[in-house]
Amino acid sequence: MHKQIPHVTVILGIESTAHTFGVGLVEDGRVLANHEDMHRPVEGGIRPSEAATHHREVGPELVKKAMIKRPDAVAYSASPGIGSCLKVGTELAQKLAEELGVPLVPVNHAISHLEIGIHTTGAKEDDVVAVYVSGGNTQIIARSGVKGWQVFGETLDIALGNALDKLARQLGLPHPGGPKLEKLAERAGTSGDLLDMPYVVKGMDLSYSGMFTHATRMLARGESPERVARAFQEHAFAMLVEVTERAVAHTGKGQVLLVGGVVQNRRLRDMFDIMCRERGVKCLAVPPEFAGDNGVMIAHSGWLRFRKGWMLKPEQAGYFQKMRVNEEPYNLLAGQE
Incomplete structure (x- = not known):
């Protein structure tokens, strides 16, 4: 999916791969908002169903807090991660993109950690x-x-x-x-x-x-x-x-x-x-x-890909539990209509 790239670009990023649900908003590399909420198990490690329920409960309110400007696209962590958690983030990103009439930008979570590190240091x-x-x-x-x-x-x-x-x-x-x-x-x-x-x-x-x-x-x-x-x-x-x-x-x-x-x-x-x-x-x-999982890193990686024209229609949304660091989810999803 290709469209004319705005001179000033605002990207909303949604992170949901594991215990943290994060939402970030960036404008041409500048952080406008960064909100997150971590699922904290009462005992033991992360239970996927409980983490997904947590994300489903806190996600909409975090999006509302972070969206202080209308985004030109919605980026989301499409892989790798816990399947049930990825599903919540993907569905919320898809719904939001449909409501706003903007494209989606899928992001590899691992690459996003690298790119926010490079950008900030x-x-x-x-x-x-x-x-x-x-x-x-x-x-x-x-x-x-x-x-x-x-x-x-x-x-x-x-x-x-x-x-x-x-x-x-x-x-x-x-x-x-x-x-x-x-x-x-x-x-x-x-x-x-x-x-x-x-x-x-x-x-x-x-x-x-x-x-x-x-x-x-x-x-x-x-x-x-x-x-x-x-x-x-x-x-x-x-x-x-x-x-x-x-x-x-x-x-x-x-x-x-x-x-x-x-x-x-x-x-x-x-x-x-x-x-x-x-x-x-x-x-x-x-x-x-x-350093930890956050929405800003997803928004930043989304901004980099949006500038390249790596965008999807909302109905092309998808996620993958496994993906190596040299793989782009956009390449796997772009052919789906």
Whole structure:
């Protein structure tokens, strides 16, 4: 679908891939509104049906709060994510586009994290190794010529954010557990011996499931929660830094960009800062307000694609639970009439 592009472009973005429903509004790269609401399970992890119900309940009001200007298009996270959550966001975006008489712009959630990081830090897209760490993803990504974004390394099982949250639940910490686990690890201090943990790096990939199992066994034996939390972070983060350092050496890139919710962890950023200084490369991190899932990043990516004419009619809306970082949902949906 193609139309004449307005000189000034306002895009509404809807994010609904997991526990957070977010709505953002941007005008030619400038943030006008950013509202979000997170589903917080009473116990355990995310239950897809409960998260979808939450999104359905809070979504319309968040859209109303964010839409302080009439958008020229509605962007939405079309993939990857939890199916029931994606469905809620897609249907709301479709309904809104129909009511406003504007096109839809489908966005790859993972690419959106990269693009908001580049936009807010001034990173050079062709000179950056991106470290994408969240509850559902742990990937080392860089652009590779005409192939675009390529994954150079990733977790072989659970994502780093998921591993941190799972360990936090073992300790009785409420969701989201990562930030609370970080505070627990800080209480252990930096003196004293570091507990041994499995360190699983296989080439450019890594694994966290064995480390999590080992940590739960240590807790069952009566080991201090603070010491276990500290050891878990130190080993898990060191593995990620090691794989990233290899990617920097292999690609010759001059910048490392940290994106995703887990990069709000201060210790993680400190370890990357040290590695980057030693290698003589620049370390950049997305601002905290755009690190976790949010509507602004979807709106920004939608704005970039809208300017290229990558638009759909509302009836072409769709979503995909799985999608790699080098895939565009627009390309898969544009042929549907």
